[in-house]
Amino acid sequence: MNVKKYFVAAFAALLTCAAQADEGMWLLQLMKQQNSIDMMKKQGLKLEADDLYNPNGVSLKDAVGIFGGGCTGEIISPEGLILTNHHCGYASIQQHSSVEHDYLTDGFWAMSRAEELPTPGLKFRFVHRIVDITDLVNAKVKAGEVDEYTAMTSPFLHKIAQEELAKSDLNGKPGIVAQALPFYAGNQFYLIYYKVYSDVRMVAAPPSSIGKFGGETDNWMWPRHTGDFSIFRIYADKNGEPADYSADNVPLKTPKYLPISIKGLNEGDYAMIMGFPGSTERYLTQSEVRQMMTAQNQAMIDMRTVYLDVLKKFMAKDDRIRIQYANKFAGSSNYWKNSIGMNKAIVDNDVLGTKAEQERRFAEFAKGKPEYEGVVEKIDAIVEKATPILRRLMYLNEGLNRTIEFGCPPAVMDKIKEALETKNDSLLEVGKKQLEAAYENIYNKDYSPMVDEAVAIAMLPALTQALKPEELPDFHYIIEKEYKGNAETFIKEMFNNSILSSRENLDRFLKKPTVKAIENDLATLYSRSKLAKLQETAQELAQATEGLELLHKAYIRGLNEMKLPTPSYPDANFTIRLTYGNVKSYDPKDGVHYKYFTTTDGILEKEDPENPEFVVPAKLKELIQKKDFGRYAMADGTMPVCFLTTNDITGGNSGSPVIDGEGNLIGCAFDGNWESLSGDINFDNNLQRCIALDIRYMLFILDKLGGCKHLIDEMTIIE
Known part of the structure; x- marks a missing residue:
């Protein structure tokens, strides 16, 4: 089969799939071949294809x-x-x-x-x-x-x-x-x-x-x-x-x-998003979804819970630490909660059942087609073998690599050791400079040894609980034998006495480096042990999953052929995409209706001066109470904050423009909704929503609270 011609033919069938119009992270460069512009126009687009991508x-x-x-x-x-x-x-x-x-x-x-x-x-x-x-x-x-x-x-x-x-x-x-x-x-x-x-x-x-x-x-x-x-x-x-x-x-x-439109929004209005969605896995098999739940997501939930609990305590007590760790905490907690929500949504939305039905239909389609027959079964066999290995790797990576920052690079220490043993002064100088760089890399402005040590003290016992002894790095046996199983004693000694524990320790070593000091250095032992186990496990996983990529290539090609004349879009890979849909409310469960927008009234309803997540700045509260919203308010005088659309987005789309049918900016996408966190695996037309900041709220804050009228004057505002 000519793969390129097949995909072009598939895209040309877009007009037949109006019911699925909201789903899809579509490639801009194929819009004309897809004739997708006609579908967008039916939903409210006023522009031509060349206006979007030329x-x-x-x-x-x-x-x-x-x-x-x-x-x-x-x-x-x-x-x-x-x-x-x-x-x-x-x-x-x-x-x-x-x-x-x-x-x-x-x-x-x-x-x-x-x-x-x-x-x-x-x-x-x-x-x-x-x-x-x-x-x-x-x-x-x-x-x-x-x-x-x-x-x-x-x-x-x-x-x-x-x-x-x-x-x-x-x-x-x-x-x-x-x-x-x-x-x-x-x-x-x-x-x-x-x-x-x-x-x-x-x-x-x-x-x-x-x-x-x-x-x-x-x-x-x-x-x-x-x-x-x-x-x-x-x-x-x-x-x-x-x-x-x-x-x-x-x-x-x-x-x-x-241009920025402050005309306002109504339910059903056309909305499109252009941006860079990071990663989706819409073509996974049922077994791979289970693997994601148990091996990947659960490891992230368990290990990050420990990590975030430690950070919370220190950040609450010290403003300097709060600032140092703000970005680390935000990045870690975002995907921690995403993993929790995804596992829940996979069950609630019966994603496994949907995948099972897809595989049943694929098996019927594959009969008599050697390139597709047995593909799912072969994928499942690899997944069964690889899942326990992936689980080990994820726990090790989350429990050590992504949380504990301290260590000593064994490759650099080996270089210094070799230089000492061979009396190679030039190699020794190179090693010393690299060790200096490693120290500076650890002790940057966003690092606290006290916090990192506390993380390690909490993390190692949690990792020991999650994995079997033989699945842990060799430093585990050192702790068991030489420290009587007391990980805290080992960690404190490593953080206090290792070569990179302090500037004084480093300077002392650089002044008089010895092979014995390297061999006795706990941070070097810890880092060497950690890296060796990670590399060993990663290599084991690579061997267990050999051939999986080519099976996926065949499976995805077959799925897309099976769906014809309905077109298929590729998984997100942080390349530019277009998704289109409408402003829309939703009903998450029986008796519950969520309207498509929120207002500043809700800010005051949520206000809690005792909870740092819900503190309302005094100036903002005053503006809301006085309804001092200027030209950014809705017709009834209330101030919008956020709104919902049916656009298909994922991580990477954060910050993407939400654009109306005339090409004007109406919002800034920033989140998805809890009920559809399985959307990266399976899009749900009923529940999937993009949460966007209403551009009017941004302008209001910029103008009335920030006093930045000079910036607004730079923009083209359409009223």
Whole structure:
């Protein structure tokens, strides 16, 4: 079968599937082949396909990009203003925060360009060009240059991307990078060129009592009253090209930005989202869903519960620690709660039953087709063998790698040891410099040895409870034999007496390094043991899952063929996608109805001065009580905060623009709803909702609370 022709044919059938229109993370570059624009117009779109994506001109995609390493942002002014979520900008807000300048608590409002804060390490990426390289990759497989499995791997695709970039007219252009990725489990391949801007400055962020209002209690929940936004700006050189930070850089003159509509929303209004969904697994088998629940999600729930409990105690007592660990806590807790909700939703929404029915239909379809017969059974056999290994790996990774930061790099210590034994002074100097770098990497501004030690003291016993003795790293046996099973004593000695325990210990070792000191160093022993067990387990898993990728490739191709004429979209892989749907309420269970929007009335209803998640800033409370909402209020004088749509989103879509039928910005997507947290595995048309910040609430906060009318004047507001 010509795979490329098959997928084009499948996409062309989109018009036949109106009932499933809200589901789908669709590829922009295939809209015309899909004729999907006609379906969008039936739902309320007023634009043409080239207005959304035009490879030869300016379109909506030129106003959307990747913010940082895992979110979406949109351009909202002709001078490079970026709107994204507060939780997407959180790491940058925390980066700039200190006890003296606590922007997490107090918010930040730049009153002039001179006050906008350079943010080292923060980048913004625009999609510059998308190229179909399916034929190129398949030709290399056919010619024997690469096997079918290797053709799907990152090293091979990275090599292809660099080769194609070197041959293109973009080679040598400022900020251009190339990435090649598989789609549909390797049935199709695209090369994406990005233009990367590295001078991105922080402009505005509400206090966390607004940007994170509701905290973990409200995370993934509706009704929601969170002002989840932050604003940054792209700077470029005087020619508008990407450049590292310089005082001479100027705001980027963007070719496309989103006008902002404050006309208001009604149930049923058209809404589309353009962004970068991170990862979905909609093509898993029933056995793989069970594996996700028991091996992956449960490990994350168990280990992060321990980690987060420790952090909470320290953060509540010390403002310095609260700021240091704010971003770590937020990142860890988000997916901790997601895992809890996903496991619950898989059961509540009978995802396993849905998968079983899909597999039954696939078995009927596969009869007489050798490329598909027995594929699911082969996947299931691999999953059965791999699940206990994956469980071990997940607990080890969550319990050690993602929580305990302290350690001593064994490779560096081995280098120093070799240099001492062979009297190689140049190698010794290299090792010393690397050890210095390792120390600086640990003891950065966001690290507390006291907190890390407490995490380790809590984590090691929890890991011992979760795994069998033979599944643990070898340091477990050291604790049992030499420390009489007392992990706390081992940890305290490691944190207090190891070479990297303090600047004094490090300096003493660097002044007079010895082989004996290395061999007796507990942090080196711990790190070597940990890495060895992780590597051993990962290798065991790789052997157990050998062949799984090619089985998935066949299964997904077969599923998509089985569904014809209904088209299929590829799983999310943090590439630009379009999803379209409508503003819509929902009924989560019997007797319960959730309307499609919330107002500031709910902020005051939730207010609890004794609970840090529900503190309402005095100025905001005053504005709400006086109904001082200006032109941003609804017709009845109330102030909207958040709203719901049926758009298909996932992690990575955070910060994505919610756009109306005329191409105007109406909201900023920031969450999904609790009842559909199984949506990454199976989309539910009845329950799946995107939670978005109403753009009017953002403007109200920016104007009335932040006093940033100069920023609003930059924007194009449609009333």
